[in-house]
Amino acid sequence: MPNDxxxxxxxxxxxxxxxxxxxxxxxxxxxxxxxxxRVLRDRSAAEETLLDVFHELYRKADRYDPLRGSVLTFLAxxxxxxAIDRQRTRKHVGMDVGLDEALLAQxxxxxxxxxxxxxxxxxEQRLLVRQAIKRLDASHRQVIELSYFxxxxxxxxxxxxxxxxxxxxxxxxxAITRLRELMDGRDLSRSAK
Amino acid sequence: xxxxxxxxxxxxxxxxxxxxxxxxxxxxHLAAGCPGCLGALAEAQAMVAMIPLALDPVEPPVSLKARxxxxxxxxxxxSLMVVRRxxxxxxxxxxxxxxxxxxxxxxxxxxxxxxxTALTTDLRQLIEKQDAFKSEIAQKTQQIEQxxxxxxxxxxxxxxxxxxxEFLNTPGLLWVELKGTPQQPGAAGxxxxxxxxxxxxxxxxxxxxxxxxxxxxxxxxxxNKIPAGTFDVDEKGRAALSAELPxxxxxxxxxxxxxxxxxxxxxxxxxxxLGKLQ
Numbered sequence: 140m141p142n143d144x145x146x147x148x149x150x151x152x153x154x155x156x157x158x159x160x161x162x163x164x165x166x167x168x169x170x171x172x173x174x175x176x177r178v179l180r181d182r183s184a185a186e187e188t189l190l191d192v193f194h195e196l197y198r199k200a201d202r203y204d205p206l207r208g209s210v211l212t213f214l215a216x217x218x219x220x221x222a223i224d225r226q227r228t229r230k231h232v233g234m235d236v237g238l239d240e241a242l243l244a245q246x247x248x249x250x251x252x253x254x255x256x257x258x259x260x261x262x263e264q265r266l267l268v269r270q271a272i273k274r275l276d277a278s279h280r281q282v283i284e285l286s287y288f289x290x291x292x293x294x295x296x297x298x299x300x301x302x303x304x305x306x307x308x309x310x311x312x313x314a315i316t317r318l319r320e321l322m323d324g325r326d327l328s329r330s331a332k
Numbered sequence: 333x334x335x336x337x338x339x340x341x342x343x344x345x346x347x348x349x350x351x352x353x354x355x356x357x358x359x360x361h362l363a364a365g366c367p368g369c370l371g372a373l374a375e376a377q378a379m380v381a382m383i384p385l386a387l388d389p390v391e392p393p394v395s396l397k398a399r400x401x402x403x404x405x406x407x408x409x410x411s412l413m414v415v416r417r418x419x420x421x422x423x424x425x426x427x428x429x430x431x432x433x434x435x436x437x438x439x440x441x442x443x444x445x446x447x448x449t450a451l452t453t454d455l456r457q458l459i460e461k462q463d464a465f466k467s468e469i470a471q472k473t474q475q476i477e478q479x480x481x482x483x484x485x486x487x488x489x490x491x492x493x494x495x496x497x498e499f500l501n502t503p504g505l506l507w508v509e510l511k512g513t514p515q516q517p518g519a520a521g522x523x524x525x526x527x528x529x530x531x532x533x534x535x536x537x538x539x540x541x542x543x544x545x546x547x548x549x550x551x552x553x554x555x556n557k558i559p560a561g562t563f564d565v566d567e568k569g570r571a572a573l574s575a576e577l578p579x580x581x582x583x584x585x586x587x588x589x590x591x592x593x594x595x596x597x598x599x600x601x602x603x604x605x606l607g608k609l610q
Contacts, residue, residue: 157401157404157405160400160401160404161397161401164397164400165397168391168392168396168397169389169390169391169392170384170385170387170389172389172390172391172392173384173387173388173389173390174384174387176390177384177387186392186393186396189392189396190396190399190400190403193400194400194403194404194407197404197407198407207374208374208377208378208381209378209381211381211382212377212378212381213381214381215381215382215383215384216377216380216381218384219384220348261385264382264385265385265386267382267385268382268383268385268386269385269386272383272386283347283383286347286348286349287347287380287383290348292349292351293349293351311344311347311349312340312343312344315340315343315344315347315349315380316340316343318379318383319343319376319379322379322382323379
């Protein structure tokens, strides 16, 4: 079970086991790196953020409580927060944070672990999430992406999408609720196309 | 706020998209410890954390993993930093931490102090040995100087003996026996004359001439008393003198008198030895 394996690795990391850190890195570095790249749109910044995230995960491994959520949740939340923090800092100091499409096109999607059970589990979850997001309305998908990946506030989203603030708030609330329904599998058929 | 009213806000909170004042209201509700909403928030956070799964995973550079592990290896072990586990009483944790800090902090110092003391002792012993060596070297140097002096004397004596032996092997030597006078009846000696080479050697045995005095040899030709050299005696009374024979062909006597130190141009003291040249 991926969650059990991740929790065991976290427990070993709490005892200073760097082999466990390497193993956990192998399992999730691809996901964290893609998330950092998506938020930062800069390979170098994404690499540094990736390093910081796993280093922080290692240092805070003793604080991880399996009862409060999976390692993947813990890691994804940490990675998103760190990436958005770095992106805000970069914007604040006036760095070019535009999307480097050419660079992103060169990036090679890959699995970073050879554990077949883990790969199968992740592939299933990835398919579920992709289908769920794909079935969102375009406007809902857009506000979710602007909020989650770009860390924009309601007013920033309103400004960027040229929609009233109230509409943005309404769309965001409906989008996240709808996404939960889709990811829970409660209403996949309704929006399947 | 009731729990049903909060449910949808929990999703936005998990998405980090809930803004004031709703955010504060929801957080206040959660801070009150509502178990149902706390569980719902955990579920919402898990759902939101799934969103990046929609992205294709991208392989980071291989070097990053090595950098990460290198950075982690440099860290303290996380388990050593943990002191807030609930089952560790605060005082015990503080005591353990203090003990660890004290032990870790003082161990290198004590180790260095012990090492310093040992090195100081070694150094003191080496200095003492060095002083002993210096004293021994000084003694040996003095001995060498003494031996060198003795060697030089021996070499000089050997050279003298070799010369004397060569002299004694010279053909046609005239041996003039010197006999003690009433002034010193026990005295005796010889003057060995090598006329062809105009040289002579005196050897004899006399008493110590007295403080401020020396012995002087005279060759006598008629009324002419020719000084031939002064000499002293050693602790055993032995005397020796080697010099050029005066040119006067009418020398008939050899006499030895005591004279003031440094000798005289003509005899002033008593005659101690006297002999006839043939």
